[in-house]
Amino acid sequence: MGRGMAKVGSVILTDLVWTWFLRQLSLVRSADIPGWVWVVLLWALMAFPAASIRGTHYEEGTVIGLARGAVEEGYWLSPHLYGVRFVERPVLLSWLAAGVGKLSGGVTVWSARIPHLLFLLAGGLMVFNLVLPHARKAPAVFGALCWFACPMVAQKFVTAEPDVTLSVLLFGAFFIWWKGVVSGHVSMLRWLSIAILLAAAGLTKGPQPIAYFTLGVGAYLIVKRRWGDISGFVFSNAVAGLAVAAWYWAVVNPGDVEGWMIHSRLSEEYRR
Numbered sequence: 083m084g085r086g087m088a089k090v091g092s093v094i095l096t097d098l099v100w101t102w103f104l105r106q107l108s109l110v111r112s113a114d115i116p117g118w119v120w121v122v123l124l125w126a127l128m129a130f131p132a133a134s135i136r137g138t139h140y141e142e143g144t145v146i147g148l149a150r151g152a153v154e155e156g157y158w159l160s161p162h163l164y165g166v167r168f169v170e171r172p173v174l175l176s177w178l179a180a181g182v183g184k185l186s187g188g189v190t191v192w193s194a195r196i197p198h199l200l201f202l203l204a205g206g207l208m209v210f211n212l213v214l215p216h217a218r219k220a221p222a223v224f225g226a227l228c229w230f231a232c233p234m235v236a237q238k239f240v241t242a243e244p245d246v247t248l249s250v251l252l253f254g255a256f257f258i259w260w261k262g263v264v265s266g267h268v269s270m271l272r273w274l275s276i277a278i279l280l281a282a283a284g285l286t287k288g289p290q291p292i293a294y295f296t297l298g299v300g301a302y303l304i305v306k307r308r309w310g311d312i313s314g315f316v317f318s319n320a321v322a323g324l325a326v327a328a329w330y331w332a333v334v335n336p337g338d339v340e341g342w343m344i345h346s347r348l349s350e351e352y353r354r
Contacts, residue, residue, distance in 0.1 A: 117219040121210050121226040125203045128230055133195050133240040141243045142194060148176035149189045160333045169333045170341060172285040172326065175244045194242035201250040202239065205229055208250075208257045244286050251283040255295050255318075273314035280322035288342075289326045292319070 138146065144163060151162040161168045161176065178197040183189030206226035213225040229235060238246060255276045262268030276295075284292050296319055303311050330342070 117210060117214065117223050118207060120219075120223045121206050122203065124223070124227055124230060125199075125206055128236075128239055129199050129202070133192075133199065136240055138191055140238065140241050142191070142241055145173075145176050145179060145194050145242050145244070146189060146191065148173050149179035149183055149193060152177065152180035153183050153189050159329075169335075171288040172329050173244075174282060174286040175242065175247045178247075179242070191242075195240060198242035198246060199240070201247050202230070202235070205235075205246070205250040205253060208253060212257065212260070248283055248286045248291055251279050251286060252291065252295055255279040255283070256299070259299060268311050268314055270314060270317075273318045274321075277318035277321035280318060281325035284322055284326035285329060289323065292322055292326075 147163045148161045148168060151157040151164070151168075155162065155165075158177070158180070161173050175194065175197065179189060179194040182196055183193040186193065206229050209229045210222045210226040213222040230239070235246065258272050258275050258279070259268060262272045280292050280295060283295075299315065302308075303315060
């Protein structure tokens, strides 16, 4: 008798909870919440519970250490990791973390994770914006979720490493360019914006990743015979290349070039 009553009570409770859930779902659907709000909510749900409880791991210690070297010891242009010169590549994410730390009174884990998480959000919003003209709101939000949940991103969702920063900067350059292509004209202002993003990408992990944009977009321009865009394309790549080269020129010491060749996988010593 007691078991029967418990079973009936369980069924009633389940029905009540399910009915409540359906009502809430109906309210959400009728509210017509903008898609970008859903993207922000998904990002917050995936970011902040984990970011607040997980300690530093992977390359986060290096990112934070370089940021502390900038804030505490003044090594902004030429990065130092706890007193040791570290110029194998530019370190944009550490500079951003140092900037946050300078404003907040000291470099902490959050100094690195805040810019990292904002880059993640920017990536999701760009995916949403690109999908939306071709589908309904729900598929566009799903596209952003796929960015957040793809294995390479999800693994480091709360880990402040340069990879996500670099990916979003390059994708941002593509986003601005593609919006211009769709509108029928890539203006010089767009090419200038692309140049800034490509320069920032080069200052994140060195000049090589810029080639993803250069080769992909360059091939498209040739195949589609968009000769009118060649000047802007060359301009944006030249500006980005000069900006990155300027950093290397500013910090170079005897022996650095060999180290840069090894880091760029261009040295025979690396191949051995």
